[in-house]
Amino acid sequence: MRERLEYAAVWLLLKIFGALPRSLSRALGATIARLAYASLPKLRQTAEFNLRIAFPDATDVQRAAITRGMLRNLGWMAAEFARLPRYTRENIEQYVILDGHENFLEGQRRGKGVLYLTGHIGAWELSSFAHALYGFPLHYMARPLDNPRIDALVNRYRCLSGNAPIFKNESARALLRILHEKGTVGILADQNTMREEGVFVDFFGKSACTTTGLARVALHTDAAVVPGYCWWDARLRKYHLRFEPPVELIRTGDTDRDIFENTQKFAKVIEEIIRKHPDQWVWIHARWKTRPEGEPKLYEFLS
Secondary structure: OHHHHHHHHHHHHHHHHHHOOHHHHHHHHHHHHHHHHHHOHHHHHHHHHHHHHHOOOOOHHHHHHHHHHHHHHHHHHHHHHHOHHHOOOOOHHHOEEEEOHHHHHHHHHOOOOEEEEEOOEEOHHHHHHHHHHOOOOOEEEEOOOOOHHHHHHHHHHHOOOOOEEEEHHHHHHHHHHHHHOOOEEEEEOOOOOOHHHEEEEEEOOEEEEEEOHHHHHHHHHOOEEEEEEEEEEOOOOEEEEEEOOOEOOOOOOOHHHHHHHHHHHHHHHHHHHHHHOHHHEOOOOOOOOOOOOOOOOOOHHHO
């Protein structure tokens, strides 16, 4: 019964946000994000803590401005997700423009598949969706939601433009097959991970446990690693789907070192993107939660 009620609530919200005019939908989303943030002290504490780590020299006013931008971005992103069924190949250029697409095409030309390195930046749900509408669908690593009904609904929206999920129970075999067929796989690589699944690399000057999966796959397949992200351009009133040049892999012959060095390299790419657009990243995520053995917890207020 609980699953059904949760599903009904999410379905209704998606339909309401999707039916409203875009400007109203985005404004409503931003308002809800601000209200949620104000009513959930742990989110506020996490964002404030993270911003002090990342920007120790920033003033309180500067950090508050980043937080306001983040909340606006999250609300807008929710609205954009609800509107995915309304985006088509014919109208997508009104909302999302390609930027640096030659970098993605260069990755494709290498002929060994593309690993789309990205993070929870800007309108991340819209980025791969729009790229598929432009003619470049991908597969994405799908972490299942707790409610299977909502999970199916979310994936149905994500796949409307031609993208397809890779589920955890089939991830390794499917991923290798897709790259062998010169396909593209999107991987979000900006979140905290468990100690047994990652390595500690520098991220904004502090060690952060980061998945090694991307580095392992890239080294094994020699697929091109192309950073991509969808950021909001206030001047144009559109999103840029920006692609950076393929990241050249480090190969020393020492497997463990190569995994570490390339994971560090990918983390720095993500950091540089966030520094360009700090108000478009999810500072409410406990990015530095997992600590090296013997180190004390950082987010005591989450206990």
